[in-house]
Amino acid sequence: MEQFGGINFAKNELADLQTPCYVVNETQLERNLQLLKYVQEKAECKILLAFKGFAMWSLAPLVRKYLPGTSASSVSEAKLGHEMYGGELHVYAPAFSDKDMEEHVKLANHIVFNSPGQFKRFKPLLTAYPNIQTAIRVNPEHSETDTPIYDPSGKYSRLGTTLKNLLNHIDDIDGITGLHFHNLCELNADALERTLAVVVEKFGFLFKRLSWINFGGGHHITRSDYDLERLIRIIKAFKSKHKLEVYLEPGEAIALNTGVLVSTVEDVIYNETNIAILDTSATAHMPDVLEMPYRPYVLNAEEAHIKEHTYRLGGVTCLAGDVIGDYSFDRPLTLGDRLIFGDMAHYTMVKNNTFNGVRLPSIYIYNEETEKCRAVKHFSYEDYKNRLS
Secondary structure, three states, X not given: OEEEOOEEEOHHHHHHOOOOEEEEEHHHHHHHHHHHHHHHHHHOOEEOEEOOOOOXXXXXXXXXXXXXXXXXXXXXXXXXXXXXXXXXXEEEOOOOOHHHHHHHHHHOOEEEEOOHHHHHHXXXXXXOOOOOEEEEEEOOOOOOXXXXXXXXXXXXXXXXXXXXXXXXOHHHHOOOOEEEOOOOOOEOHHHHHHHHHHHHHHHHHHHHHOOEEEOOOOEOOOOOOOOHHHHHHHHHHHHHHHOOEEEEOOOHHHHOOOEEEEEEEEEEEEOOOXXXXXXXXXXXXXXXXXXXXXXXXXXXXXXXXXXXXXXXXXXXXXXXXXXXXXXXXOOOOOOOOEEEEEOOOOOOOOOOOOHXXXXXXXXXXXXXXXXXXEEEEOOOHHHHHOOOO
């Protein structure tokens, strides 16, 4: 029996799984949520589930026990939050259409606008909804992440309003009650501390007219080496000085290390190197592998040429670049072998697609107490067809 991500995989149980599939460990998810509850209680802040990272609504009852609400970036996410999670609902998008805003005002408690122009555009509509808290997202123009695609503060960023633009349109934000910033990605508390200092220096003049602030996402709170106590000190010191309610909305930290992706070897070929073709896909089922890019961990595998048998793991689509990476194993891979990819709960289900008509991975929930998986969802041709016309 192998243990991975808190999941015990018996060989007979692996054989029962319909692959490709995501398996999410609800026991580990609850441990993450308990850690987030600890931060909320000690720092007297609120942490929201950001749907952009994890939107597995079958686990909404568990999430509701620990978090006060959700963060959405579209009408569909907002409806999911309203229908399945309840509590506070925060909404942000780089731009809202008239049609979208007509939906959001019926659902949201907090709406964050990307620019003063967007707030000015919808301010007349918002007068009919006085209970909605509004905010402007600011761009501190301070970068902490090394990956350009995930850097909201990078050059020419469309996300958030710079200080210069804000000052040029300061009258247009009259009436906002909050501020939002987000420039982190998989980072520790020190990155927040540096960013927050810049935000206070540039935008602190607004604080006296506000009641809340959102520190955004990218906080890797549930990572084993994350400095929880430093985060708590940062938030408490900020609240003590500025008297604002503080929100965080980590997408990844909620489901970090809670899930895996199980796949099956469907063919083994040779083209100057051994190649194993799987029933999963990097581009369709784990797109961050190509977008980030990064090399996911595989159970019982090492870097290429560390162990005796090295294979390039390839996806099942016809995209030439649908390659997961090169891995080495103790024994040769054969048809029907199951390969297990680690940390595949966040930014997978929310980003996967049906390119080539490839079936979406099934979804299972694992419980450590029972050591059993239960099926949540199997996808079919209809799921592919219904996305098209």
